[in-house]
Amino acid sequence: MNVVIMGPPGAGKGTQAKRLADRFGFLHLSPGDLLRQAVKDGTELGAKAKTYMDSGRLVPDRLIIELIGNRIREAQPDRRVVFDGFPRTLPQADALGVMLADLGQGLDAAVNVVLPDEEAIRRLTGRRVCRKCGANYHLAFKAPAKEGLCDLCGGPLYQRTDDSEATAKARFEVYRRETEPLIGYYGTRKLVQEVDGRGDVEEVSRRLEQALGLPG
Numbered sequence: 001m002n003v004v005i006m007g008p009p010g011a012g013k014g015t016q017a018k019r020l021a022d023r024f025g026f027l028h029l030s031p032g033d034l035l036r037q038a039v040k041d042g043t044e045l046g047a048k049a050k051t052y053m054d055s056g057r058l059v060p061d062r063l064i065i066e067l068i069g070n071r072i073r074e075a076q077p078d079r080r081v082v083f084d085g086f087p088r089t090l091p092q093a094d095a096l097g098v099m100l101a102d103l104g105q106g107l108d109a110a111v112n113v114v115l116p117d118e119e120a121i122r123r124l125t126g127r128r129v130c131r132k133c134g135a136n137y138h139l140a141f142k143a144p145a146k147e148g149l150c151d152l153c154g155g156p157l158y159q160r161t162d163d164s165e166a167t168a169k170a171r172f173e174v175y176r177r178e179t180e181p182l183i184g185y186y187g188t189r190k191l192v193q194e195v196d197g198r199g200d201v202e203e204v205s206r207r208l209e210q211a212l213g214l215p216g
Contacts, residue, residue, distance in 0.1 A: 007113030010120035017084035115197035
């Protein structure tokens with residue numbers, strides 16, 4: 001079974017992909033994780049990607065596709081795979097289809113985790129980090145006992161620039177322009193399964209597993 005998890009920023013795609021890996025043995029493929037590992041391992045592909053990452057540029061599609069393709073070919077043919085953060089664009093989706101076809105496989109489902117914009121923004125902007133020890137909190141899901149102070153060391157909490165509302169809205173603009181069209185792309189292929197992304201992690205997991213026909 002090959003599954004793509006889609007959805008807006010803040011929908012919890014990475015969390016759900018990891019749960020599928022832990023509960024059902026899916027191979028969890030995330031371009032970000034694979035890129036960091038390739039850089040750490042000092043591979044030729046990692047070295048190429050690092051030049052883009054160090055300069056703050058986006059890693060080109062061709063390198064992402066090559067990275068994912070290499071990992072798919074290394075996996076056992078009957079291994080369940082969940083794609084997290086890939087594909088992000090229509091060209092990447094075309095490339096994934098070709099890669100799977102070359103292995104005699106196909107995509108079984110494209111799960112679209114649906115979440116209202118306001119809830120997604122709340123999730124993205126609620127994180128707080130301790131300046132002293134680096135502990136993470138969330139105003140909605142893991143609030144500190146004392147407002148603005150770390151439970152572990154008493155240090156002050158702050159909001160990272162990456163978690164600001166302006167940054168969150170910019171991420172949404174990129175999503176709408178580059179990634180949201182995938183819903184229609186996979187919809188015409190009858191692969192889309194919509195899952196309500198509201199509620200806690202357990203609730204969303206149950207809905208996702210039911211959509212995929214996995215045992216509860």
